[in-house]
Amino acid sequence: xxxxxxxxxxxxxxxxxxxxxxxxxxxxxxxxxxxxxxxxxxxxxxxxxxxxxxxxxxxxxxxxxxxxxxxxxxxxxxxxxxxxxxxxxxxxxxxxxxxxxxxxxxxxxxxxxxxxxxxxxxxxxxxxxxxxxxxxxxxxxxxxxxxxxxxxxxxxxxxxxxxxxxxxxxxxxxxxxxxxxxxxxxxxxxxxxxxxxxxxxxxxx
Numbered sequence: 001x002x003x004x005x006x007x008x009x010x011x012x013x014x015x016x017x018x019x020x021x022x023x024x025x026x027x028x029x030x031x032x033x034x035x036x037x038x039x040x041x042x043x044x045x046x047x048x049x050x051x052x053x054x055x056x057x058x059x060x061x062x063x064x065x066x067x068x069x070x071x072x073x074x075x076x077x078x079x080x081x082x083x084x085x086x087x088x089x090x091x092x093x094x095x096x097x098x099x100x101x102x103x104x105x106x107x108x109x110x111x112x113x114x115x116x117x118x119x120x121x122x123x124x125x126x127x128x129x130x131x132x133x134x135x136x137x138x139x140x141x142x143x144x145x146x147x148x149x150x151x152x153x154x155x156x157x158x159x160x161x162x163x164x165x166x167x168x169x170x171x172x173x174x175x176x177x178x179x180x181x182x183x184x185x186x187x188x189x190x191x192x193x194x195x196x197x198x199x200x201x202x203x204x205x
Contacts, residue, residue: 005084006136011144014067014091015077021088022069022081023060025129032127032176036063037079037093040100040124047102079125080144082137089132092141093125094148097158100124106160109194121154126178138178142186150205159183159201 014022026032036059039047050059068074078099082090096118097107103122107113113120123145128137142159149157161178180190183201192200 004136009140010083014079015074017081019069025091090137091127094123094145097122119155121149142182
């Protein structure tokens with residue numbers, strides 16, 4: 001059984017971290033490295049064409065611009081970075097929901113929600129560095145996302161996690177949206193079930 005490190009994880013806004021630390025979390029290969037957390041920020045066709053053509057070399061620069069890494073006085077940033085000691089171990093994308101143009105049906109199905117409402121924020125992506133997974137990093141990030149959104153003036157925070165089944169192996173990449181349990185632990189409750197494998201979680205401030 002892996003030892004939990006949740007209580008020892010320190011989380012900071014991405015603009016207070018270095019871009020190199022975020023890249024350490026995303027890794028040097030694989031889905032997270034290639035995506036650079038742009039999946040929900042780009043229209044589907046634009047994202048897919050760039051993905052199919054190979055590494056999208058402009059995406060790291062887009063992420064750098066969005067996070068404003070290294071600028072602690074920045075008025076906005078696009079996520080949170082988790083540390084264990086001085087080691088970067090996790091990333092969470094959290095921002096006004098309106099910034100995520102490609103949320104898909106999970107955010108809207110059956111709900112009269114205004115897509116341009118900047119008062120509702122969303123935590124859409126959780127990445128834990130290889131070697132630190134399943135030890136509480138995502139839970140620490142989800143809790144920090146709630147506090148971060150509230151402090152930045154959000155009136156609510158949402159998440160769109162995947163439903164997992166105890167004892168059933170899940171491909172890690174599928175869980176980049178987070179699991180229901182980490183949102184529950186952070187105080188979010190289920191308000192919708194738009195598909196068999198997805199739920200909408202929300203907390204009001």
